[in-house]
Amino acid sequence: MAPSICFLLLSLLFLSSSTSGTDEEGFISVIISDKGLDFAKDILIDQAVASIVQSQLPQIEKTVQVPLVGKAKVVLSDITINHIQVNSSSVNTGETGIALVVSGATADLSLNWRYSVSSWLVPIGISDSGTATVKVNDLQVGLTVNLRNQEGTLKLNLLDSGCHVRDLSIKLHGGAAWLYQVLVDAFAGNIASAVEEAISKKINEGISTLDLLLQSLPKTIPLDETAALNVSFMDNPVLSDSAIELEINGLFTGRNEVLVPQAYYRGSGLSLSASCGGSSPKMITISLHESVFKSGSMLYFTADSMQWIVDELPDQALLNTAEWRFLIPQLYKKYPNDDMNLNISVSSPPDIQVTNKDVSVNIFIDITIDVLEDGEVIPVACISVDFSASFAVEILGNNLAGWLKLRKFSTSLKWSKIGKLHMNLIQSVTSTVLKTVIIPYLNSQLLRGIPLPILNGFAIKNVCILYAPPRITVCSDVSF
Numbered sequence: 289m290a291p292s293i294c295f296l297l298l299s300l301l302f303l304s305s306s307t308s309g310t311d312e313e314g315f316i317s318v319i320i321s322d323k324g325l326d327f328a329k330d331i332l333i334d335q336a337v338a339s340i341v342q343s344q345l346p347q348i349e350k351t352v353q354v355p356l357v358g359k360a361k362v363v364l365s366d367i368t369i370n371h372i373q374v375n376s377s378s379v380n381t382g383e384t385g386i387a388l389v390v391s392g393a394t395a396d397l398s399l400n401w402r403y404s405v406s407s408w409l410v411p412i413g414i415s416d417s418g419t420a421t422v423k424v425n426d427l428q429v430g431l432t433v434n435l436r437n438q439e440g441t442l443k444l445n446l447l448d449s450g451c452h453v454r455d456l457s458i459k460l461h462g463g464a465a466w467l468y469q470v471l472v473d474a475f476a477g478n479i480a481s482a483v484e485e486a487i488s489k490k491i492n493e494g495i496s497t498l499d500l501l502l503q504s505l506p507k508t509i510p511l512d513e514t515a516a517l518n519v520s521f522m523d524n525p526v527l528s529d530s531a532i533e534l535e536i537n538g539l540f541t542g543r544n545e546v547l548v549p550q551a552y553y554r555g556s557g558l559s560l561s562a563s564c565g566g567s568s569p570k571m572i573t574i575s576l577h578e579s580v581f582k583s584g585s586m587l588y589f590t591a592d593s594m595q596w597i598v599d600e601l602p603d604q605a606l607l608n609t610a611e612w613r614f615l616i617p618q619l620y621k622k623y624p625n626d627d628m629n630l631n632i633s634v635s636s637p638p639d640i641q642v643t644n645k646d647v648s649v650n651i652f653i654d655i656t657i658d659v660l661e662d663g664e665v666i667p668v669a670c671i672s673v674d675f676s677a678s679f680a681v682e683i684l685g686n687n688l689a690g691w692l693k694l695r696k697f698s699t700s701l702k703w704s705k706i707g708k709l710h711m712n713l714i715q716s717v718t719s720t721v722l723k724t725v726i727i728p729y730l731n732s733q734l735l736r737g738i739p740l741p742i743l744n745g746f747a748i749k750n751v752c753i754l755y756a757p758p759r760i761t762v763c764s765d766v767s768f
Contacts, residue, residue, distance in 0.1 A: 314522040314535030315577040318741055321531050324571030329379045331768050337372045340490050344368050345482040352474050354466050362403040362470060371396040381527055385434035385447055395424035418462035422479055426454035431491055440507050440520030444499040451487040453480035508541060509739055514591050515540050517738060536741055540584040570763040574740055578642045578758040585638045595633035602724050615713045618706045619668060623659045631656040642757045647679035654702060669709060670702040673718055681760055683751045687737030692727055
């Protein structure tokens, strides 16, 4: 079973044998609806069929006594499953896990036959060979599994599986008349058993492979040189009447930090019907608590990643004291015609809150004016800026991204080495810096986004984004 179908089987199997667990809760919730389960089931079956077709079954040989002919040794070889057609399938939940059932399937096989006969009537012996086709008319396949959280990863357990051939027919190409009846009477059961064993073996191999894949899923996803996203699973998957819910930690963590519980308030659970519009939910619903973004804000602030030097502006003249001679005369008088830098740093972790229509962000920054004189950087004044912005969420690929739009700001003088500044005159310069430097820079970072819990090879589509404080909810279908 190929690794590329991992998400599909995960979608089907995100049901544990128990809904009880620990008190640990995640900040990213993934809910898979019935529609999502049906989608996963259909593609999973297609992939499973592809892995079985062209499978060769073991050679079968048997010696039989044929009336008026004698003892015949018959060998069936190159028994190949050429085609499987699934006509009906279902996925059902139960107290011990989840059952996937395929019923009424058909299969086409081909084989080579040969025989040799020796008897006192024909002392020289006779032999013949040819081909045959087999039609399996009623193939039943089923498996029952459960999935458990095992230290932040998922453990897949196969509880039961089986395959049963209820009916088959054989068409002989060439050969003696008696051979057909021999194949039907003596070999039909062996062929059916070989088909059942081959499919059962594929199921067991697939589950074992997938279990190894689940165990190897990363607990963190690196985002950049500073941060990673903690994507370890929390507690066991939860089953409801119409959906399956997974809890993922979802908080930002340092690249080299050991994963430990972090204290953020999570709030109440998520309703699938409320989040996705009631009667017609999407395949998958992903809910991100605002604490996910707050943890990122705190991490980058603590890592001193929210500061940078501005030495280029769209209006480059603003980075020379000559341009400031009317705004801050004393600056130009003390440092005539000197170049400048703006040292921008965020003074406290940005405050992030999900509202009913967007994400509200409040950021406090300090803009230190540095004069460059004779190779020396001289800080001359620091302006504190408090600005608020709205963050509009969008989906780029499989990432949750977005952009900031400035709402309002205010400025105050934090300190000055060049005397008192007229802050009402500084407002226009601050506005220019915010709109042409700070907001565009932040948007360039935010548009990189954070990855949603969708595995490689799958894409979300038909996205609907809803704001329900304290969460952002992404409702989506999935393509493969």
